[in-house]
Amino acid sequence: xxxxxxxxxxxxxxxxxxxxxxxxxxxxxxxxxxxxxxxxxxxxxxxxxxxxxxxxxxxxxxxxxxxxxxxxxxxxxxxxxxxxxxxxxxxxxxxxxxxxxxxxxxxxxxxx
Amino acid sequence: xxxxxxxxxxxxxxxxxxxxxxxxxxxxxxxxxxxxxxxxxxxxxxxxxxxxxxxxxxxxxxxxxxxxxxxxxxxxxxxxxxxxxxxxxxxxxxxxxxxxxxxxxxxxxxxxxxxxxxxxxxxxxxxxxxxxxxxxxxxx
Numbered sequence: 001x002x003x004x005x006x007x008x009x010x011x012x013x014x015x016x017x018x019x020x021x022x023x024x025x026x027x028x029x030x031x032x033x034x035x036x037x038x039x040x041x042x043x044x045x046x047x048x049x050x051x052x053x054x055x056x057x058x059x060x061x062x063x064x065x066x067x068x069x070x071x072x073x074x075x076x077x078x079x080x081x082x083x084x085x086x087x088x089x090x091x092x093x094x095x096x097x098x099x100x101x102x103x104x105x106x107x108x109x110x111x112x
Numbered sequence: 113x114x115x116x117x118x119x120x121x122x123x124x125x126x127x128x129x130x131x132x133x134x135x136x137x138x139x140x141x142x143x144x145x146x147x148x149x150x151x152x153x154x155x156x157x158x159x160x161x162x163x164x165x166x167x168x169x170x171x172x173x174x175x176x177x178x179x180x181x182x183x184x185x186x187x188x189x190x191x192x193x194x195x196x197x198x199x200x201x202x203x204x205x206x207x208x209x210x211x212x213x214x215x216x217x218x219x220x221x222x223x224x225x226x227x228x229x230x231x232x233x234x235x236x237x238x239x240x241x242x243x244x245x246x247x248x249x250x251x252x
Contacts, residue, residue, distance in 0.1 A: 020130075020131055020134075022127070022130050022131070022134075022163055022167070023127045023130060023163075023167040023170075023171065024127035024128055024130050024131070053134070053156070053159060053160075053163075055160060055163045055164055055167070055223070055226075056164060056167075056220070056221075056222035056223040056226055057167060057220075057223075059222060060218075060219040060220050060222070061219075063217055063218070063219050064219045066217075067217055067219075084156050087156075088160075091226065091229060091230075092222055092225075092226065093216065094216070096216070097216050097217065
């Protein structure tokens, strides 16, 4: 999975540079998040603007990161979901778990 | 006259094939001439159920064994789409899976529930020593 990582203030922004998040590539996101947690970075924002397709494995990777960040008084937010990706969060009711923002700037400001 | 499409794939037991098979599902959705519903949505859903079913077959049914394979049979008529995903594993009780609803913060367990929400009929049987997940969608 192609990812880009940049820091803005206390937040680490991970941009998923793949059209698909599935069982083949989601493990890479989990590994990268674990590296960040090991460095003590628990404020994450995942930019999903480039993702057109996500399955249960992709959702599971995000839930894993969310749980780990939350357990260390951090947070994992999502932004920039394409409509069909958003529909997956609604289908699985995960839109009630994650803070989901329209843009990166909104997420950084903390307003939904 | 009834249109009938039949497709058969023998897929190596590797997750690198998920994207290819999922994309085939999307292409199939756009080829169903008599479907009058939301075709874009159907395409996404077929991509998704094929991805979920194939992942389950590769990782659970075939236990990630690279020597095994997964067979996918697809039969479409004007009214019905039937997808069978067949692995060489021991089988699993889909009814039991359905009863185990993924808790909000579970990291796995959503795949079969997603399939059951998006398809009209789902069953799991043993046929000739193989595990057959059969998913039916009524085309309106």
